[in-house]
Amino acid sequence: MRDRIIEILSGVRADVDFEKETELVSGNILESFDIVDIVAELDDEFDIEIGPKELKAENFDSVEAIEALVERLMGDE
Amino acid sequence: MNTGEFINDLILWWGDLSYSVWMYFALFLPVTVIVYQLTASRHRKLVLLGASWIFFASLSGWLLIVNIAESVFVWKMALEIEKISKDKSIKRKERAAKRNKTLAVGIVSLLLVLVGFKYLDFLGLNMVRISELFGHPLNWKLLNLLAPLGISYYTLMAISYLTDVAREDIEADKSLVNVALYLSFFPKIVEGPITRYGEDSKALFAGNPIKYTDLTQGYQRIAWGLFKKIVIADQLAPSIPALFEGNYTDGGVALYGAFAFTIQEYMDFSGSIDIVIGSARIFGIRMAENFTQPFFAKNASDFWHRWHITLGSFFRDYIFYPVSLAKPVMRFTKKVKNIAGQGVAHFTAPTIALFLVWLSNGIWHGPRWTYIFYGMYYFVFIFIENILEEPFLAFLRKIHLREDSAAVRVFRFIKLFFIIIIGEMFFRAQTMEAGIEMFKSIFTNLRFDMLLANIGNLNMDFYAFVSVYAGLAVVIAVSIMKETHFPIRAKLESLPIPVRFAFWYVCIFVIIIFGAYGTGYSSEDLIYAQF
Numbered sequence: 001m002r003d004r005i006i007e008i009l010s011g012v013r014a015d016v017d018f019e020k021e022t023e024l025v026s027g028n029i030l031e032s033f034d035i036v037d038i039v040a041e042l043d044d045e046f047d048i049e050i051g052p053k054e055l056k057a058e059n060f061d062s063v064e065a066i067e068a069l070v071e072r073l074m075g076d077e
Numbered sequence: 078m079n080t081g082e083f084i085n086d087l088i089l090w091w092g093d094l095s096y097s098v099w100m101y102f103a104l105f106l107p108v109t110v111i112v113y114q115l116t117a118s119r120h121r122k123l124v125l126l127g128a129s130w131i132f133f134a135s136l137s138g139w140l141l142i143v144n145i146a147e148s149v150f151v152w153k154m155a156l157e158i159e160k161i162s163k164d165k166s167i168k169r170k171e172r173a174a175k176r177n178k179t180l181a182v183g184i185v186s187l188l189l190v191l192v193g194f195k196y197l198d199f200l201g202l203n204m205v206r207i208s209e210l211f212g213h214p215l216n217w218k219l220l221n222l223l224a225p226l227g228i229s230y231y232t233l234m235a236i237s238y239l240t241d242v243a244r245e246d247i248e249a250d251k252s253l254v255n256v257a258l259y260l261s262f263f264p265k266i267v268e269g270p271i272t273r274y275g276e277d278s279k280a281l282f283a284g285n286p287i288k289y290t291d292l293t294q295g296y297q298r299i300a301w302g303l304f305k306k307i308v309i310a311d312q313l314a315p316s317i318p319a320l321f322e323g324n325y326t327d328g329g330v331a332l333y334g335a336f337a338f339t340i341q342e343y344m345d346f347s348g349s350i351d352i353v354i355g356s357a358r359i360f361g362i363r364m365a366e367n368f369t370q371p372f373f374a375k376n377a378s379d380f381w382h383r384w385h386i387t388l389g390s391f392f393r394d395y396i397f398y399p400v401s402l403a404k405p406v407m408r409f410t411k412k413v414k415n416i417a418g419q420g421v422a423h424f425t426a427p428t429i430a431l432f433l434v435w436l437s438n439g440i441w442h443g444p445r446w447t448y449i450f451y452g453m454y455y456f457v458f459i460f461i462e463n464i465l466e467e468p469f470l471a472f473l474r475k476i477h478l479r480e481d482s483a484a485v486r487v488f489r490f491i492k493l494f495f496i497i498i499i500g501e502m503f504f505r506a507q508t509m510e511a512g513i514e515m516f517k518s519i520f521t522n523l524r525f526d527m528l529l530a531n532i533g534n535l536n537m538d539f540y541a542f543v544s545v546y547a548g549l550a551v552v553i554a555v556s557i558m559k560e561t562h563f564p565i566r567a568k569l570e571s572l573p574i575p576v577r578f579a580f581w582y583v584c585i586f587v588i589i590i591f592g593a594y595g596t597g598y599s600s601e602d603l604i605y606a607q608f
Binding site for chain 2: 028031032033035036037039040043050051052053055
């Protein structure tokens with residue numbers, strides 16, 4: 001899953017080293033436009049529904065955080 | 078002065094209680110601090126609530142009732158929303174629908190109160206204009222309603238509270254006192270910041286004793302805010318009407334007006350926010366920052382991450398994301414993707430949401446077309462930036478220029494600087510037509526002889542000019558230090574005590590000597606308090 005998430009992230013922003021960054025949102029690396037793209041792709045790929053309530057820095061600051069969010073939402077289904 | 082006159086003056090002062098009035102610092106704040114400290118910990122939030130209501134009533138009179146009624150309504154609605162969320166007897170989908178319906182009732186009611194107090198005349202007058210176009214002119218009798226203090230700010234805070242409870246991010250507070258205090262806390266009621274319940278609540282309701290470091294750092298922050306407000310903004314203020322309310326055909330006057338108003342507004346608003354944050358800090362409450370060196374932003378979008386931050390983040394969390402991720406918008410985006418490809422689809426959802434954000438931003442500032450234009454102005458620039466950023470970076474690579482090179486940074490700074498001051502020019506313009514005339518004159522009649530010949534007629538003496546521009550130089554120097562993470566406060570703290578005290582005394586004297594006040598002078602109203 002991690003590889004697929006990185007692929008999606010890199011598809012949206014090729015210029016960011018997602019393996020390393022841990023402040024993607026709180027460090028203003030990802031713009032809100034990017035987040036919307038990423039959410040749409042994650043929803044499609046993993047058949048989940050990421051709602052506005054999940055759009056907080058702590059859920060999107062690193063690949064690990066995104067992975068945890070996706071896993072949690074897949075478990076909710 | 079006899080006792081009667083003194084009491085009379087005191088009453089006049091009291092009626093004028095606001096941040097920049099010394100009354101706030103000399104009486105209201107110290108008395109609140111002392112009473113707070115002398116009260117038992119569990120009752121301290123009542124002291125803060127009482128002080129907040131006195132503050133509110135002294136500026137807004139009986140309209141305090143509106144704030145209290147809305148607090149009760151919000152308190153009750155949040156509990157109702159939470160009750161639905163916890164009701165496991167109904168199915169998840171039905172529960173969500175019921176909860177969203179209740180949330181919608183809450184939000185719409187709050188917005189109706191806001192519209193009722195602030196926008197009815199605007200709506201009425203525009204209805205008249207439209208009806209005239211159709212040849213059946215209607216009449217509208219102006220209501221000229223006075224709005225409760227800070228209604229634009231606390232309405233947004235109330236909406237964020239209800240939404241966060243519905244999102245199950247926070248629990249609904251069972252205490253009415255807590256909710257009422259969150260929606261009326263005196264430092265932030267006039268101009269924000271638009272804080273979130275989740276961030277505020279702990280320290281605000283804890284009733285912790287006042288700590289020496291919080292007290293000193295709070296007062297230092299207040300001193301810094303007073304410096305920006307009284308030494309710069311208020312000294313510059315008398316020149317602004319002369320620049321904006323004269324003729325609109327001189328480009329030099331228009332450009333200087335745009336610049337001067339931008340400085341006045343930034344110093345007034347960010348200075349007041351320093352006072353707010355400093356006042357809250359005294360009670361151990363660390364409020365969200367509202368400005369982080371906005372003029373160092375790299376583009377218009379970044380500027381709004383640094384200017385009136387809490388308004389921007391409110392719109393991001395409660396309009397931009399929900400609209401972008403709404404099912405109809407996502408379905409529409411997919412259609413666009415199939416027809417026009419990923420490139421266009423990438424911008425579809427965010428652009429729809431962005432439009433609503435900036436429309437709301439303009440309307441939020443008040444019932445004027447110039448404000449709505451201001452919102453649309455930033456919508457256009459941020460939209461263009463989003464489209465052009467990639468090609469611009471590709472162009473830089475082609476000419477072998479790094480994004481962080483001095484040339485690119487200077488280019489970005491100048492571009493953004495003009496975007497900001499022209500935006501502020503429209504914001505301040507008397508009417509939309511006047512704004513357009515001023516804008517045109519910058520291109521058709523840019524000369525500075527008229528400005529220079531009339532520099533003495535700007536209601537500012539030489540002394541005021543020196544205050545403003547020397548003060549501005551100090552703020553720029555401090556901003557550069559902050560932007561480059563120079564530890565200003567730590568350096569000050571490490572100075573020997575006599576030097577440190579001497580430093581703060583000098584600061585206080587600078588404010589007293591260079592500040593715009595004195596006999597016959599009434600402190601300027603806070604610009605952002607009118608929104």
